Amino acid sequence: MNELSTKSIKDKIYTIRDTQVMLDKDLAELYGVETKRVNEAVKNNTDKFPRDFYFKLSSDEFEILQSKISTAKFAKTRVMPKVFTEQGIYMLATILKSPIATQASLFIIRTFAQMRHIIANTPFERFERIEQRLNSHDESIAKLSKALQSNEPPKQGIFYDGQIYESHIFVSSLIKKAKKRIILVDNYIDETTLTLFSKNPHAKITLYTKSISKSLQLDIDKFNAQFKNAIIIKEFALSHDRFLIIDDEIYHFGASLKDLGKKWFAFSKIDNESLQSLQRLESRI
Numbered sequence: 001m002n003e004l005s006t007k008s009i010k011d012k013i014y015t016i017r018d019t020q021v022m023l024d025k026d027l028a029e030l031y032g033v034e035t036k037r038v039n040e041a042v043k044n045n046t047d048k049f050p051r052d053f054y055f056k057l058s059s060d061e062f063e064i065l066q067s068k069i070s071t072a073k074f075a076k077t078r079v080m081p082k083v084f085t086e087q088g089i090y091m092l093a094t095i096l097k098s099p100i101a102t103q104a105s106l107f108i109i110r111t112f113a114q115m116r117h118i119i120a121n122t123p124f125e126r127f128e129r130i131e132q133r134l135n136s137h138d139e140s141i142a143k144l145s146k147a148l149q150s151n152e153p154p155k156q157g158i159f160y161d162g163q164i165y166e167s168h169i170f171v172s173s174l175i176k177k178a179k180k181r182i183i184l185v186d187n188y189i190d191e192t193t194l195t196l197f198s199k200n201p202h203a204k205i206t207l208y209t210k211s212i213s214k215s216l217q218l219d220i221d222k223f224n225a226q227f228k229n230a231i232i233i234k235e236f237a238l239s240h241d242r243f244l245i246i247d248d249e250i251y252h253f254g255a256s257l258k259d260l261g262k263k264w265f266a267f268s269k270i271d272n273e274s275l276q277s278l279q280r281l282e283s284r285i
Contacts, residue, residue, distance in 0.1 A: 009107065020086065024038045030108070031093065041096060049088060055082070057080045057081055057082070057083060062080055062081065066192070068164060155269040156267065158267075159266075161262060167261040168196075171260060172196060172199050175200050176200055181245070181247060182205045182245065184243070186208075186209060187209055187210040187242075189207060189233075196257060201228060201229055208234050208236035210235065211237075251270070
């Protein structure tokens with residue numbers, strides 16, 4: 001319990017379906033039990049867990065959540081995880097009936113209350129700035145949605161911090177449309193990047209990155225064991241920027257694909273003399 005802190009709890013609270021929730025895995029860890037104990041508590045006490053106390057994530061929600069946090073947490077997950085609201089968290093602690101669960105739940109409830117207090121006392125001016133920023137985001141999203149609906153990806157644009165889902169969908173749409181090959185030049189690649197490439201089971205995929213760690217190679221091996229289009233990865237240390245090649249089209253990205261939506265970044269399709277640019281890039285890698 002000494003290791004608990006407000007920050008450590010806040011980092012485990014996510015907003016899903018406009019509700020602040022915590023994962024069953026995180027609660028199990030805080031309560032000092034296995035995740036299956038949490039699931040058993042719900043299964044054996046269905047009358048105490050109405051729909052506003054917990055819910056199971058959909059596949060889309062799970063995919064978005066994975067893009068926000070390390071997928072290592074879900075390495076052995078075969079079913080969609082459950083998430084619990086503030087009320088569900090307290091109810092869970094009363095059923096598990098352990099000193100650790102009781103103390104942890106009190107700490108969690110205080111953190112939820114503190115977060116509500118911060119939101120309730122945010123100055124009106126800050127809300128105005130947030131509203132202006134959201135309006136700007138809405139305009140960007142509208143343009144992006146229009147382009148996607150026309151089946152023609154935008155040639156350039158900007159994604160802002162927090163636009164994790166929109167940027168994820170955009171890059172996924174590029175990857176899905178590849179017919180023959182996908183080439184990524186990116187010095188920072190992890191399992192999040194590989195998840196994007198699972199969207200296209202047919203195209204040949206080649207990755208170029210500054211260094212290949214044992215962990216990354218293990219992720220590549222696991223990917224190749226499951227998918228038919230095995231990924232080829234090579235070391236390449238001459239590029240500062242990120243390039244995504246979809247068949248014969250080149251896209252330049254201001255952020256690594258694993259960090260989509262975490263900070264502002266721009267992207268652009270390289271049009272002018274694209275074939276020459278492609279040949280020049282390929283000659284260096």
